[in-house]
Amino acid sequence: MAVHGGAFAIPSDEIDAHRKGCRRALEAGQRILADGGSSLDAVQAAVTVLEDDETFDAGRGSFLNEVGAVELDAGVMDGRDLRTGSVAAVQRIRNPVLLARQVLESPHAVLVGEGAQRFAITQGITPCRSEDLISDRERIRWEQRGDGSDPNWARALFGDTVGAVALDGAGDLAAATSTGGSPGKPQGRVGDSPFVGAGLYADNAAGAVSTTGHGELIIPLVWAKSAVDVMGAGSAAQEGADRAMLILERLGARAGLITLDVKGRVGVAWNTPRMAFALQGLDDYDCSDGPR
Numbered sequence: 577m578a579v580h581g582g583a584f585a586i587p588s589d590e591i592d593a594h595r596k597g598c599r600r601a602l603e604a605g606q607r608i609l610a611d612g613g614s615s616l617d618a619v620q621a622a623v624t625v626l627e628d629d630e631t632f633d634a635g636r637g638s639f640l641n642e643v644g645a646v647e648l649d650a651g652v653m654d655g656r657d658l659r660t661g662s663v664a665a666v667q668r669i670r671n672p673v674l675l676a677r678q679v680l681e682s683p684h685a686v687l688v689g690e691g692a693q694r695f696a697i698t699q700g701i702t703p704c705r706s707e708d709l710i711s712d713r714e715r716i717r718w719e720q721r722g723d724g725s726d727p728n729w730a731r732a733l734f735g736d737t738v739g740a741v742a743l744d745g746a747g748d749l750a751a752a753t754s755t756g757g758s759p760g761k762p763q764g765r766v767g768d769s770p771f772v773g774a775g776l777y778a779d780n781a782a783g784a785v786s787t788t789g790h791g792e793l794i795i796p797l798v799w800a801k802s803a804v805d806v807m808g809a810g811s812a813a814q815e816g817a818d819r820a821m822l823i824l825e826r827l828g829a830r831a832g833l834i835t836l837d838v839k840g841r842v843g844v845a846w847n848t849p850r851m852a853f854a855l856q857g858l859d860d861y862d863c864s865d866g867p868r
């Protein structure tokens with residue numbers, strides 16, 4: 577199993593919180609797997625921990641959009657049967673990954689906006705108050721630079737999204753990704769994170785991936801699926817991650833990803849100043865300096 581907490585210029589004084597958050601999330605997922613649970617439940621549990629941790633741009637603590645609201649995107653995918661569930665531009669949902677999971681279990685693949693919120697209520701997910709998702713850090717950030725009109729400011733912050741990939745004892749792979757998107761984003765803007773193929777992908781025959789970074793550039797590269805295809809052609813997870821970085825060059829995208837192959841090997845790569853991640857088996861809970 578592997579989890580990530582975003583690839584971007586993580587400030588030095590936030591490294592520890594990113595490390596600890598990723599470790600806690602990995603441990604939550606590992607507990608599910610150790611008890612014989614499914615990879616889908618494991619990635620859901622890990623991402624829930626990250627959404628609840630206001631260190632990250634997911635759930636509480638997410639960036640605010642141009643009007644000062646939190647709008648969330650999340651997706652989950654089951655590599656066994658390629659079932660997917662995504663939600664986008666949802667408000668007042670504390671854990672969008674849980675809602676995405678309910679979508680996966682439904683006849684639908686994607687629900688957005690108010691309809692997704694109504695669906696949540698039918699699934700017993702009670703909407704929280706808007707302010708429950710807003711951390712002091714993000715309120716202050718928005719008050720200072722709220723409209724996102726300085727593209728350099730927004731770009732420097734891209735990449736605090738969270739995600740997880742897991743393989744269970746039955747040989748089933750799963751992936752999940754969750755985000756509050758980019759700072760000061762327009763209302764209704766959706767990045768790569770909830771899009772199957774861009775922000776996440778899982779296929780028992782090939783591998784599982786969760787991505788983070790500049791969504792507008794990750795989408796056209798169909799980056800998560802491209803990385804899974806590299807593993808499907810025989811590359812191990814780390815090689816898959818490294819080769820996926822080459823795909824970014826065409827658009828000059830800044831991003832990172834975690835990979836998991838069918839043998840349970842994990843990989844990570846990024847071209848941003850830092851990336852937060854935790855990898856099972858490598859005792860490598862990290863928030864490393866420099867692209868790898």
Ligand code: ASP
Nearest residue numbers: 735736737757767789791
């Ligand atoms: N990929 C996310 C988005 O574009 C941002 C991130 O990874 O932090 O919405």
